[in-house]
Amino acid sequence: MKMITQHVGFIPGPVNVGVIRTEDQGILVDTGLDDQSAKRIIAAAEEASIDIIGILNTHAHADHYGGNARIRKSFKDLRFIYAPAIEDAVIRYPILEPVYLFGANPIAQLKGKFLMGKPSPAEPLPSPTIPFEDLTIQVISLPGHSINQVGYVCDNVFFCADSIFPKGIVEKYGLLYCFDVEAQQKTLHSLKNLPPYKMIVPSHARPRQNISLLVEENIRHMEEISEAILNLTSAPKTADTLTSQLCTQRDIPLKSIWQYHLHLNTVKAYLAALLKEEMVSVFVEEDALIWVRK
Ligand SMILES: [Zn+2]
Incomplete structure (x- = not known):
């Protein structure tokens, strides 16, 4: 676990998992793809001596919520799993992703773990801010990449999910998945004028203080x-x-x-x-x- 401030850090991986912590409790931002990712998170939490009491999912793509179920099993004090509205339904019923991609009863080829994570309970985010002890976690709307994606800000660190991808991924895949082009373009333009955050943590790129170059590259793409x-x-x-x-x-x-x-x-x-x-x-x-x- 790499700490950025006293209270906010992340566990680096194929999907960077955010950690918001007090002395002995923690909230995760996303949980990775599967049980394997969850085990790495559990080990990191144990090493940092924190009990995970909540999960905040950014959106319902399997690589962001697939570890929920395993984390929930390991931390008996887990009080909530929140996700943006509609996305919460996909986390509870992962079959919905192949259903909307295929448009009919999906074929087996669309039911692999990259399109369907393990189901877990999830509730829609109850408010635009989530209190956690003396901390406040702010929800930032980032729709476009998925129907209702959000990011989270705490202690001046911004977890911006899949709103931007690094040049390496843009070049490797050639076409970034998008659900709503107009919404995604608006989201990218909103990222041009951010408050002076201490650090911005994209899910699939290294954290950085300034994302303007990435934003420009994503807009150009x-x-x-x-x-x-x-x-x-x-x-x-x-x-x-x-x-x-x-x-x-x-x-x-x-x-x-x-x-x-x-x-x-x-x-x-x-x-x-x-x-x-x-x-x-x-x-x-x-x-x-x-x-x-x-
Ligand atoms: Zn995604």
């Missing part, structure tokens, strides 16, 4: 993808064809059935935003759903 999709709609086509052409054109890896669904749904998020801006239109023709530039 979204602009490039949006432009590429708009250009591809110059000839009418289905979202399926468009996804395939986008991946070929930009060397975006598409190697598995679940990756295909993430990409297709991200493309749909961009198309929905372009439709709202009246840049494209959508209609049914020759028994296909067609998107075309206006």
Whole structure:
């Protein structure tokens, strides 16, 4: 566990797990992917002599809540697991993620641990601030990457979840998953004017005092993808064809059935935003759903 202030630190990993602590109690921000991640967190908490009394999830992607169940089993004094509204439902019923990605009773290939964490109880966040002994944890709305993602601020440290990704991940995956393009763009612009936090901790990048470069890179990535999709709609086509052409054109890896669904749904998020801006239109023709530039 790396402490940033007396009360706030994090456990580094594939997903950075936030820790907010008093003398002997702690609250976690997210819990990693699975039992394995949970065990690392439990070991870190034991080493720091803190009893985990609560979990604050940022959003309902499996790599952020999949450790909840194991943590809950290990800490008998755990009083709450909070998540943003709607996301709490996915944590309780993880099948909802493959359901919304597939749109029907999902095929087995979409039920792996990266799309479905172990279920755990979760309640919607009760208020915009969570008191914890003498500390106050502030909830920051960061929708776009998922339907209702939030971040948390405590002791001047900001856990900003998956609102931004580092350059390495942008380049490796070529297409960042997005649920709502307009919301994500608003979220990114809101991150340009942050109060002078002591530290900002993204889930998938090292903590830093200044994220403006990352924010600019993420904004540019979204602009490039949006432009590429708009250009591809110059000839009418289905979202399926468009996804395939986008991946070929930009060397975006598409190697598995679940990756295909993430990409297709991200493309749909961009198309929905372009439709709202009246840049494209959508209609049914020759028994296909067609998107075309206006
Ligand atoms: Zn995520």
